[in-house]
Amino acid sequence: MKLQIESPHVEPDKKLVKLVRSKFEHLGKKYDRINRCDVLLRKEKSDVQKIFSIEVKMEVPGTMLFASDKAETFELALDKVIHDLEHQLRRFKEEIQEKNKG
Numbered sequence: 001m002k003l004q005i006e007s008p009h010v011e012p013d014k015k016l017v018k019l020v021r022s023k024f025e026h027l028g029k030k031y032d033r034i035n036r037c038d039v040l041l042r043k044e045k046s047d048v049q050k051i052f053s054i055e056v057k058m059e060v061p062g063t064m065l066f067a068s069d070k071a072e073t074f075e076l077a078l079d080k081v082i083h084d085l086e087h088q089l090r091r092f093k094e095e096i097q098e099k100n101k102g
Contacts, residue, residue, distance in 0.1 A: 001034045007041040023082050031089045035059045
């Protein structure tokens with residue numbers, strides 16, 4: 001799986017990049033047919049609080065999955081995005097199994 005992490009206007013620290021890589025490697029072990037993941041990390045400006053957003057486009061054979069979230073930290077947003085992608089991958093695998101049975 002090819003993993004590309006982009007973060008315009010913000011330099012993510014090494015700990016965050018390592019965490020992102022680790023989470024996506026784990027997803028890659030659960031589903032080995034992931035071709036590519038594009039991860040976009042953004043810090044959004046707000047007068048009241050800092051808002052961190054993560055958007056992920058995940059390419060699997062025949063389709064593109066997408067998940068995004070905003071939270072007070074990148075780590076919280078990442079956890080929600082990973083959970084969403086795991087759910088989408090599970091559904092995708094089930095659909096493929098159903099097509100192969102039928």
